């Protein structure tokens with residue numbers, strides 16, 4: 393197994409003891425120019441941080457939500473069976489933040505199973521168990537990323553030129569990353585020649601976050617606009633595309649950042665492998681196909697404004713789907729901590745669990 397470099401970047405941290413401490417969220421809206429940590433004292437603070445994309449990325453959202461449940465329940469007295477509505481209220485508050493990334497709902501379900509086991513326990517025991525669950529989800533995700541990174545790197549002989557989209561690194565996860573985790577593992581094993589980093593309009597996760605992670609770790613990367621991808625593929629300068637995901641349906645359809653589907657079509661045309669790197673926590677066997685995945689529609693001003701400056705006239709219509717769905721037949725393979733699977737995904741995805 394490749395000795396992958398473990399990134400020292402994390403999107404979350406805890407400050408103080410569990411009784412009075414707070415969750416610290418790295419404000420990803422301020423990167424790459426400022427590293428600002430926001431203090432989250434309540435479930436409401438965490439929900440706002442997820443909704444406003446202070447923190448983003450499917451696994452990172454799930455981790456944040458789990459800490460949000462612990463923070464929310466810390467505020468109450470008495471056993472859960474005396475006030476089940478409070479748990480449901482906090483769970484629904486966090487569940488309402490963003491609809492597409494399945495990790496949010498997967499993490500909340502894990503918290504609900506802890507609470508069910510401790511519905512008669514005193515509140516301190518319940519809250520401590522919820523903090524333990526959040527810590528476990530955090531650590532497991534980082535460990536899983538290191539494993540999937542190695543599986544992904546083993547697919548290549550090197551030197552390899554990878555194109556990636558959005559941010560799938562330590563900032564989007566419990567650390568290390570999914571697609572960027574594979575890129576880190578390739579870098580660690582001297583099999584990475586270059587990374588083409590798609591800027592990823594409108595939130596610019598690629599330009600502001602992936603480029604920041606690459607520069608911090610000395611990974612050789614070139615920032616390109618989303619519209620340049622086809623050009624560099626046509627020049628024969630892209631050996632593979634590796635991306636993350638927010639939800640994979642049972643048939644292998646992939647919901648991911650807007651622009652992913654276009655890259656998959658380009659890969660098909662140019663005969664370039666199109667890989668999706670993901671922890672098992674982002675595979676949703678309860679969703680039959682991509683047609684059943686809700687695509688988040690975000691505030692139009694995220695498209696019309698850059699850095700607070702208006703770039704489009706008042707009155708123009710604006711579309712802002714934050715994700716798209718790539719059909720399974722355009723996905724070469726899915727890289728996970730349990731191994732790499734190939735089509736037909738309806739048959740192969742269940743073998744991972």
Ligand SMILES: CSC[C@H]1O[C@H](OP(=O)(O)O)[C@H](O)[C@@H]1O
Nearest residue numbers: 448449450560564636637648649
């Ligand atoms: C490792 S999951 C990263 C995944 O999340 C991103 O979405 P967002 O930044 O809106 O949370 C994007 O779809 C990435 O592929």
